Amino acid sequence: MLLGVGLAVLLPKKLERMMLSDKGLVGNAILDAAIIIIITGAGGAFGKVLQNSGIAAVVGQSLTNTPLGILLPFVIAAGIKTAQGSSTVAIITTAGLMAPLL
Numbered sequence: 001m002l003l004g005v006g007l008a009v010l011l012p013k014k015l016e017r018m019m020l021s022d023k024g025l026v027g028n029a030i031l032d033a034a035i036i037i038i039i040t041g042a043g044g045a046f047g048k049v050l051q052n053s054g055i056a057a058v059v060g061q062s063l064t065n066t067p068l069g070i071l072l073p074f075v076i077a078a079g080i081k082t083a084q085g086s087s088t089v090a091i092i093t094t095a096g097l098m099a100p101l102l
Contacts, residue, residue, distance in 0.1 A: 001033055036088075043089035047096025059097060073098050 008026045021027045059076070068075060073094050081090040 001030075001037070004033075005030060039086060039088050040092065043086065043092035044096070046089060047093040050093060051096045051100065055097070059101075072101075 005026065008029060012025075016024075018024050022031060066072070076097060077090045077094040080093050081087055084090060
């Protein structure tokens with residue numbers, strides 16, 4: 001992200017202080033990127049909390065006899081997406097839950 005900001009500063013012919021503010025081009029791009037990074041980090045933290053709480057082992061033991069096979073991560077991700085609403089968090093959380101099962 002820092003490299004992208006550096007390149008964005010070099011793009012305009014004349015760099016003005018206004019471009020770096022939250023209403024300027026560069027500042028607005030940083031704010032948009034920061035939201036995505038925060039959501040992804042929160043999803044990773046949530047997945048790690050679930051993994052450390054032991055829920056991954058419980059899910060693994062309860063779903064070992066189900067014939068879902070490769071569809072299991074998709075079913076879990078769909079459930080988390082339905083409950084929470086964020087696709088990014090659902091994907092990262094499901095990856096954290098599935099890692100011990102592999």
